[in-house]
Amino acid sequence: MKYWLVKSEPSVWSWDDQVKAGTTDWSGVRNPQATINMKTMKKGDRAFFYHSNEGLAVVGICEIAKEAYPDPSDKAGKFVQVDVKPLEAFKQPVTMAEIKATPGLKDMVLVKNSRLSVQPVTAAEWKAVCKMGGLKS
């Protein structure tokens, strides 16, 4: 199983929205590298749900419910989307500041390339962040 991190601005689409909506498509990604990452995702992979701009924290865990397929909002047909299903909310959000202050998490893509909206997360990073968020993993 692989681990990922997806980003959303809570003013546009928040974790609460995701929980209320249940399984939804993760559409609108228009970045080549993020697209490659989504194409690599397998059903059953896990992804952190991160709030950018406001909150600046990992707030919950999603499961990839459906592997990459064409994003209907992309007329050119170049970009893809996956389906995500909310699994579990963190007991406490893990903020960017905490991640930066934690040895071993400083190399997370979130820190290194904060603009990438769909990122890989290593197993070690996954475990550490889950623990900080109050979840077993």
Next chain:
DNA sequence: GCCAACGTTGGC
């Protein structure tokens, strides 16, 4: 609100 980092666009 500012600005650094990154992507994209378009003239050549």
Next chain:
DNA sequence: GCCAACGTTGGC
């Protein structure tokens, strides 16, 4: 196909 200019993202 290069690269300067511009636009966007997102942390601070």
